[in-house]
Amino acid sequence: MMICVFAALLGAAMFGPYIQNVTDTGGLVVWEGEDLSPVVRAVVAPNGEFALKADTVRVGDDDRVRVRLAVRGVEPGSHVRGHLLDTDSTIVPLSSFSFTTPDPDAAVRFLYFGDSGSCSGTQRTLSRLINKLDADFAAHAGDVIYPSGERKRYDECFLAMYRPMLSRTPFFPVIGNHDIRTSDAAPYLEIFDLPIVKGIPENHRERYYSFRWGPIFWLALDSNDALEMRDTQCSDGREVSDKNRYETVKNISLELREESHQYRWLVKELASAPAECWIVINLHAPPLSTTYHESYCGLYKALQAASLEAGRKIDIVISGHEHDYQRSWPIRMDVPGDQNDPASKKGRGESWPMEFDAAEGTFFIVSGGGGGRKMFRPSPDEGVAWIARGEKKNHVMQFFVDDRSILLQSIDSREVLLDQVRIVR
Ligand SMILES: [Fe+2]
Structure with missing residues (x-):
């Protein structure tokens, strides 16, 4: 099903549109600029009915406003498209947007990258690939956003940098330790509209959340308070130094300790996640890393405990x-503290990609090569038992997921495939 939306606006300076909080019945189209009018000019709905609702809020002290256009009541699997028109020239759209609502029976492709917001040359180079996918x-x-999640840096280092991708791809981040350094992530929480899950306390909202997209049940966690709960001795025998204890402990508790709200929520979500996802x-x-910060073993243990408790x-x-x-x-998380002993180092077959049975264990992936200014030392250590592949390169990942398999790929800015693996069940 295809749905078209036309909205008119005044003035040409704009950031966005970017797509947020898409569910199987709709999504949000967000843009910012000076003197924008959210007047909806025309709506074309070839198939079925849907509702549009726009709200506008002023941002900061200047003339900047932020418009959120909610598209609601569409069917799963609908392809929604729209154009933002300048009222002086309604012929050529200023910008366009599109998104497809999830269909429980359809295969899914998603992108993943992180640690990007430095506005560096390497971020810009990689963004060309991200914007193409x-x-x-x-x-x-x-x-x-580096260094401190500043509101004004979102324009250049995020909204403009990824504009083509953001205008057609719903975006689901988690909060990094740099993002919380300005007013406990207030700019992040203003820019992003993330799923609000029932039962999460108001001051935790959008900091952790879950959603289902086709065959995937996605859990986004806030690990910032957990940065303070690292163990000094990981069970893989590596001594973890104290060099990166953070100054950014927040005044709300988001730990992943037993009895913390986030942990209890995680167990509940895991226990009630659809069996087929x-x-x-x-x-x-x-939770596992061989490079600069090393493993956050406290997180590993928390995820392991939650998985065991939820079954x-x-x-x-x-x-x-x-x-x-x-x-x-693949790591057997049901064996206590056993990340030193991967379940398998043998994929099926000789060909690339290596193929694994999903039952063999959990795959831990670190993908923070989005263009942060500094490429940390040391290089990933493939001598450590649990690590199968490490690359000190800027990259983006893409995942192709259906009921039976996940194909994951890591691609560097020159479009060279660094790694790929297929997980089947
Ligand atoms: Fe970080």
Whole structure:
């Protein structure tokens, strides 16, 4: 089903549109600029009915306003398209947008990158590839804006940088440690409209959330308070230094300790996730890493405990924080503290991509090579037992997911494939 939306606006300076919070019945189209009018001029709905509602809020002290156009009541699998028109010239659209609502029975393609928001040359180079790739949605590992999640830097280092991708790809980030440094992530929470899940306290809203997209059940976590709960001794025998304890402990508790609200919520979500879905967890800090920050073993143990308590296997844990790429062998999380001993180092068949049975374990991926200014040392250490592939390169990932399989790929800015793996069930 295709739906067309036309909206008119005044003035040419604009950021966006970008697509947010798409569900199987609609989504939000957001843009910002000076003196924008959210007047809807024309609506074409070839198939069925839907509702449009726009709200406008003033941003900051100047003439800047932010418009959120809600498209509601569409059917799953609908392709929604629209054009933003300048009232002086209604012939050539200033900008266009599109998105497709999830269909529970359709295959899904999603993009993933992180640690991007430095406005560096490397971010810009990689953004050309990100803007070329088509996907149903995109997710981000956090550290959307360096150095401190400043509101004014979102224009250049995020909204303008990824404009083509953001105008056609619903975007689901998690909060990085740099994003919370301005007013406890107030700019991040203003820019993004993320799923608001029932039962989450008001001051935790949009900091962690879940959604279903076709065969995927997605869990986005806030790992920032967890940065303070790292163990000094990981069970893989590596001594973790104290060099990166953070100053950014927040005044609201978002720990992943037993009895914390986020942890209890995670267990509940895992226990009630649809049985037919793949479970993907996105969080900023890496539970397993061989590079600069090293493993956040407290997070590993929290995810392991939640998975055991809920009786639900996690298929993929993906994070950033390290400015590189690391991918594990399948890890048996049901064996306590056993990340030193991967379930398997043998894929099926000789050909690339290596193929694994989903039952073999959980894949841990670090994908924080989105263009942060510094490429951290040391290089990923493939000598550590759990790591299968490491690359110190800027990259973006794409995942092709259906009921039976996940194909994941890591691609560098020159469009060279760094890694690919197929997980089947
Ligand atoms: Fe970070």
